[in-house]
Amino acid sequence: MKIIELAFNLALILVGGVFCISSVTLGLGKANEPGPGLIPLGTGIALVLFSLGATAESYLEKEPEGEIFSQNKRWRLVLGVLASVFAYTFALPILGFLLATFLLLAWLFKASGVKNWRGAFLASLVTTGSAYLIFAYLLQGNFPKGIVGF
Amino acid sequence: MDFFTGVLQGFAICSSWSNLLYCFMGVFIGTLIGVLPGIGPVGTISLLLPATLNLNPVSAVIMLAGIYYGAMYGGSTTSILLNIPGEAASVITCLDGYQMARKGRAGAALGISAFGSFIAGTLGVFGLMFLAYPLARVALKIGPPEFFALMCLGLAILTFLTRGSMMKALSMAALGLLLSYIGMDVMTGLQRFTLGKVELLDGIGLVPVAMGLFGIAEVMTNLEEEIKTEVLDVKIKGLLPNREEWKRSTGPILRGTVLGFFLGIPPGASNIIASMVSYATEKKLSAHPERFGEGMIEGVAGPEAANNSAAAGAFIPLFTLGIPSNTVMAVLLGALMIHGVTPGPLLLKEHPEIFWGSVVSMYLGNVMLLLLNLPLIGLWVKVLKVPYRILSPIIILLCIIGAYSLNNAPFDIAIMVVFGLVGYLMRKLHYEPAPLLLALVLGTAMERALKQSLSMSYGSFSIFFTRPIAAVAMGLAVALIASNFVPFLGRKRLKLS
Numbered sequence: 001m002k003i004i005e006l007a008f009n010l011a012l013i014l015v016g017g018v019f020c021i022s023s024v025t026l027g028l029g030k031a032n033e034p035g036p037g038l039i040p041l042g043t044g045i046a047l048v049l050f051s052l053g054a055t056a057e058s059y060l061e062k063e064p065e066g067e068i069f070s071q072n073k074r075w076r077l078v079l080g081v082l083a084s085v086f087a088y089t090f091a092l093p094i095l096g097f098l099l100a101t102f103l104l105l106a107w108l109f110k111a112s113g114v115k116n117w118r119g120a121f122l123a124s125l126v127t128t129g130s131a132y133l134i135f136a137y138l139l140q141g142n143f144p145k146g147i148v149g150f
Numbered sequence: 151m152d153f154f155t156g157v158l159q160g161f162a163i164c165s166s167w168s169n170l171l172y173c174f175m176g177v178f179i180g181t182l183i184g185v186l187p188g189i190g191p192v193g194t195i196s197l198l199l200p201a202t203l204n205l206n207p208v209s210a211v212i213m214l215a216g217i218y219y220g221a222m223y224g225g226s227t228t229s230i231l232l233n234i235p236g237e238a239a240s241v242i243t244c245l246d247g248y249q250m251a252r253k254g255r256a257g258a259a260l261g262i263s264a265f266g267s268f269i270a271g272t273l274g275v276f277g278l279m280f281l282a283y284p285l286a287r288v289a290l291k292i293g294p295p296e297f298f299a300l301m302c303l304g305l306a307i308l309t310f311l312t313r314g315s316m317m318k319a320l321s322m323a324a325l326g327l328l329l330s331y332i333g334m335d336v337m338t339g340l341q342r343f344t345l346g347k348v349e350l351l352d353g354i355g356l357v358p359v360a361m362g363l364f365g366i367a368e369v370m371t372n373l374e375e376e377i378k379t380e381v382l383d384v385k386i387k388g389l390l391p392n393r394e395e396w397k398r399s400t401g402p403i404l405r406g407t408v409l410g411f412f413l414g415i416p417p418g419a420s421n422i423i424a425s426m427v428s429y430a431t432e433k434k435l436s437a438h439p440e441r442f443g444e445g446m447i448e449g450v451a452g453p454e455a456a457n458n459s460a461a462a463g464a465f466i467p468l469f470t471l472g473i474p475s476n477t478v479m480a481v482l483l484g485a486l487m488i489h490g491v492t493p494g495p496l497l498l499k500e501h502p503e504i505f506w507g508s509v510v511s512m513y514l515g516n517v518m519l520l521l522l523n524l525p526l527i528g529l530w531v532k533v534l535k536v537p538y539r540i541l542s543p544i545i546i547l548l549c550i551i552g553a554y555s556l557n558n559a560p561f562d563i564a565i566m567v568v569f570g571l572v573g574y575l576m577r578k579l580h581y582e583p584a585p586l587l588l589a590l591v592l593g594t595a596m597e598r599a600l601k602q603s604l605s606m607s608y609g610s611f612s613i614f615f616t617r618p619i620a621a622v623a624m625g626l627a628v629a630l631i632a633s634n635f636v637p638f639l640g641r642k643r644l645k646l647s
Contacts, residue, residue, distance in 0.1 A: 044328060
């Protein structure tokens with residue numbers, strides 16, 4: 001757990017560092033006339049310091065290390081689901097709302113534990129249709145039609 | 151506008167069919183979401199925010215506020231029947247509510263929870279009406295240094311009250327502030343930290359971040375842990391508590407109402423704390439403290455009343471100072487600003503219809519909730535039986551639509567996914583998302599207030615310690631953060647969390 005926590009804290013330190021460097025290039029101004037970079041610089045430094053503090057705290061605590069992810073390796077499923085939703089952001093303008101959502105949901109239903117593909121496709125069809133009816137038709141939402149035109 | 155004219159105006163606004171309908175939709179959806187373990191009130195408000203864009207601001211606030219206190223009501227149902235809190239403030243109801251259900255008194259537990267919530271919610275709204283007006287007048291006299299100090303205090307209280315490491319909570323608050331700086335500089339209009347992306351010119355959206363941190367991260371955690379919901383198979387009958395149960399519950403409900411209301415006001419404190427303090431108080435006052443946790447009705451009545459009156463109290467800092475006291479209020483603040491309304495001391499003067507409309511809608515909402523919760527318990531139980539393998543893809547789809555609809559931009563879905571992953575890791579590593587979200591909402595206003603204060607004082611930070619209100623707020627904020635480094639207080643805080 002401590003390795004992953006360390007990596008997370010290092011990422012935070014990196015984010016804080018990047019903000020600090022960018023802030024300096026933006027211009028700091030004076031105390032009575034703060035520039036656009038002064039307050040972000042102070043906040044960036046605070047993030048770096050707090051993250052260093054959290055890292056030190058984690059190493060000093062005496063509690064035994066626990067497993068961060070469950071033993072059943074379902075964290076792979078979690079990453080798979082997140083990756084598929086991320087891919088959906090690229091597919092949405094090309095395939096359109098109905099087709100992209102239908103495909104995404106079919107996969108999500110199957111991944112979440114619906115036993116067979118037929119059931120997953122059926123659940124996806126009903127859910128996509130209902131969502132389209134509520135959000136696009138009733139609430140007048142504006143969704144992309146994509147290359148297929150619907 | 152005087153007090154009675156305001157109330158009359160509120161009733162005139164709320165008695166329109168459309169606003170009654172929005173109020174009903176809000177409390178219904180809020181209860182439904184409160185019943186479902188997963189998305190929570192922050193996610194629901196974020197999700198439905200785009201759907202309110204075509205509404206006028208009063209109707210939008212009426213509906214979104216309805217979701218909030220609806221979720222407070224609904225959360226108790228899962229606590230009692232499932233031993234899983236529907237939302238965080240209902241955690242404490244699990245202790246005695248579930249035990250009552252196991253002993254065949256599920257109906258009485260659900261009934262007293264609904265009545266207690268109704269009484270507390272209604273009295274809380276009275277408190278809001280009487281306190282908000284004078285407080286707003288006082289708030290008119292305060293300037294940027296006081297606002298900055300109060301916002302610092304809000305963040306300090308929230309980080310102090312979060313579970314686990316305060317260093318982690320502080321780093322999340324700092325990260326939230328940094329994210330709020332992305333976009334145009336508040337004073338010069340200069341682009342900052344946008345990486346050349348046009349989509350980031352207006353900053354990182356609150357909705358995708360809230361959806362990711364609260365909605366997606368929750369679904370991911372539940373998917374990994376394969377949650378199985380086993381609804382207690384008891385026949386729910388006798389929703390009206392008997393005379394003895396009423397006698398035992400009246401005191402806890404009234405005490406919970408007062409405690410909850412005042413604990414809901416300070417920025418950073420929340421209804422979770424209110425329900426816990428109420429439970430501890432009832433246990434202390436009881437002649438049989440050893441029986442708490444075994445199905446004492448006082449352990450359900452008090453905390454449920456406290457968390458509902460805290461929901462009303464939480465509107466006070468939002469409406470009078472423009473400072474959200476918790477993450478739900480932070481999202482509501484964002485919603486109001488999207489609708490072109492800036493909450494603060496001038497709200498009552500410039501938009502009295504928003505204030506009085508929302509306050510009166512809360513009365514009506516409480517009545518609707520009582521009518522909904524009692525006869526529809528059977529429906530909520532059926533909802534609870536929907537398996538998570540069906541529910542999780544639907545929740546993900548709702549999050550996608552919520553994130554996309556605000557700007558019709560797939561980029562916002564990507565932001566949501568990124569924060570979903572960050573939120574998932576944060577849960578695993580015991581980082582709290584609440585300080586991050588509150589800081590993201592407050593960041594721009596804090597930066598503006600800090601810059602104005604420094605200009606006023608010719609660059610001297612002493613301005614925060616020489617003006618009485620600012621000095622008290624800043625002193626408290628510094629003391630709360632410093633307390634983490636005092637071993638005795640640090641232990642007290644850990645015990646509290």
